[in-house]
Every structure is written in C-alpha cells, then in structure tokens.
Amino acid sequence: MNTQSFSSAVSNVESKGFLDIELDPELDLFAAIEQLKKEKNAVVLAHYYQEPDIQDIADYIGDSLGLAQQAEKTEADMIVFAGVHFMAETAKILNPAKKVVIPDFKAGCSLSDSCPPPLFKTFRDQHPDHVVVSYINCSAGIKALSDVIVTSSNAKVIVESFPKEQKIIFAPDKNLGAWINKVTGRNMLLWNGACQVHEIFSQEKISRLKIRHPKAKLIAHPECEEPILKMADYIGSTTGLLKFSQTDDSQEYIVATETGILHQMIKANPFKTFIPAPPDNSCACNDCPHMKRNTLEKIYLCMKYETPAIHMDETLRLAARKPIDRMLEISAQAGL
Ligand code: SF4
Secondary structure (H helix, E strand, C coil): CCHHHHHCCCCEECCCCHHHCCCCCCCCHHHHHHHHHHHHCEEEEEECCCCHHHHHHCCEEECHHHHHHHHHHCCCCEEEEECCHHHHHHHHHHCCCCEEECCCCCCCCHHHHCCCHHHHHHHHHCCCCEEEEEECCCCHHHHHCCCEEECCCCHHHHHHCCCCCCEEEEECEHHHHHHHHHHHCCCCEECCECCCCCCCECHHHHHHHHHHCCCCEEEECCCCCHHHHHHCCEECCHHHHHHHHHHCCCCEEEEECCCCHHHHHHHHCCCCEEEECCECCCCCCCCCCCHHHCCHHHHHHHHHHCCCEEECCHHHHHHHHHHHHHHHHHHHHCCC
C-alpha cells in the first residue's frame, strides 16, 4: 500500500512527520506506553499478527471480529490500533467519537488494495439481483457498497443466514470465498482478490515438513489457496486456530497463517511445538510486511502526538456502518 492509494480514499490520515523524531535510547518504551495509556485514557488494540512485544503491551489482542467488537464497546478516549489501515477505519466507523490513531499510516493491506471501490461498484451494478457479502479486510468504500460484512470467524454462519436461492457476490478474497462455497454448498460469485501472505505457502515445502514431522497437524487459515486447505487437518480463523491448538491433543503443529499468531499459541501451550508453514520463497516463515511496519517506538510516538489519526467523511461512515452492524447482530444471535 502506498501513500497515494490512501490519499485517493475518502477517509484519510494526518501525519506530522514525527517518525523522524529520534527517541532517547534509554527510554523504557513499555513503561512510557503504560504511562501514556493512563494520561490519555487510551486503549491499545492489537491484531494477532503484530510483533510479540506489541501483543504484550496491548490491552486486547484479537482477530478482525474481536477487534471490531472491542472498538465498538471501549470507553477509552483514544483507540491506538496496532494493525493495518482498514482495521483502524473499522474502529472509527464503529466508534466515531473516539480518536483513532495508527502507528504507521503506510500499514496497508494487499487484499484490501485488490478491490478498488470504483471497479467493484461497476461489478456490483452488473449483478443487481445479487446481495454483496464482503470480508472485513476491505476499505470503508467497499464496506459502503456491501449488504453485510463477515470475518473468517463468522462467514459461514452469515452466508447461511441467506436463503439458498439468494444470489451472492463475495468480495474481496477469492480463496476465502471458495472455501465458504465449499462448506456451505453455495455458489457465490467471487471477486478476484487475494492476500499476499496467505497465497504464497509452498505445498512442496509443507509436504516435506510433514514427512519430517509425521505427527504434526497442519492447521490453516481459509485465506490460503485450495491445495494447502486440502492438505490441512483443521481450517479456521486466526482465533479458531488458536483455540484448536488449546483443545486438540496433538503436540506438534504446522501453522499456515501469518507467523504473529505463534506468540499466543506458544504462550497458551508452552509444551507444544509450533512450526510456521514455509512460503514459496527463501524465507523460513511468512510475515505480513504491512502488519510488521508497526513497532513499539511508533506506538509510543502516535500516542504521544496523537497522530496519524483516522478521519472519515460522515456519509461514507454511515454507509459503511450499516453492513458491519448487520454482521455484529447476526454474530451476537449466533453466540459468536
Ligand atoms: S495478512 Fe494479508 S489480509 Fe492480513 S493485513 Fe496482511 S496482506 Fe492484508
């Protein structure tokens, strides 16, 4: 995600260029962030894909659904969103009276970028008899064009809440959409978007790992491509994978999602072994370059200077809020 794509969006961030500020190397960032939380009545929400240090200073760690629920109900004056841009946007959509700051305004998302609102609107207008179900990993502009939002935790339940004969467009993730089609028996029309992190796992390297670790179970996020999902012993959202690692009785797992989740898996299961599934390149594990733009230093600075902050046009915000509210209602009814 580059700066230009943000400036072309209706919502935007402000930046005072504070990232050039040099911090005192003696500063205890953990203590300083805790102090700022108290002074500013701030809450730090962190996605599972953040660095371990960031997860450890967060007040709440979760996946997209959990973070959206926390953002909606927080009574803090400032939400510090350690995740990527569309997640901070979602927090602003749900709780507009709060100041929402993000550590790095360049923390975008390849999946969100793969679905530009003007192109998607043309596509949607070509299929007027379809309802639009969109994965939460999309811009406010796409949310505003949708009938209901889903996360990987609740997508199956929400798609099944529509009558079988209802025609559905699913955006932006084609892999998640294909998996939902498979588990629900639906035939949703899929937008051709994908996440760069979940698309590059190597089937061959995972097969070799499975030979070396014959007792290890492969657990995978549904944003992965079908050949990886076919090999998996369990498929689930990030929260689902974490819960599975706690309730399943195996001792070893190969984890096909962003590596940040391993921190919570190891904390919850100190005697089990977790191996990151290797991507189809020279790296041993698979980090999201956008999520990993955030650092403790940037969190401290964005809290101290209260910038970059998310601002959003009110018409866009209200239009984007409607399908999120629908998701939260259906999720609550289903006890998710
Ligand atoms: S892991 Fe994929 S979907 Fe999540 S923020 Fe990174 S690029 Fe986007």
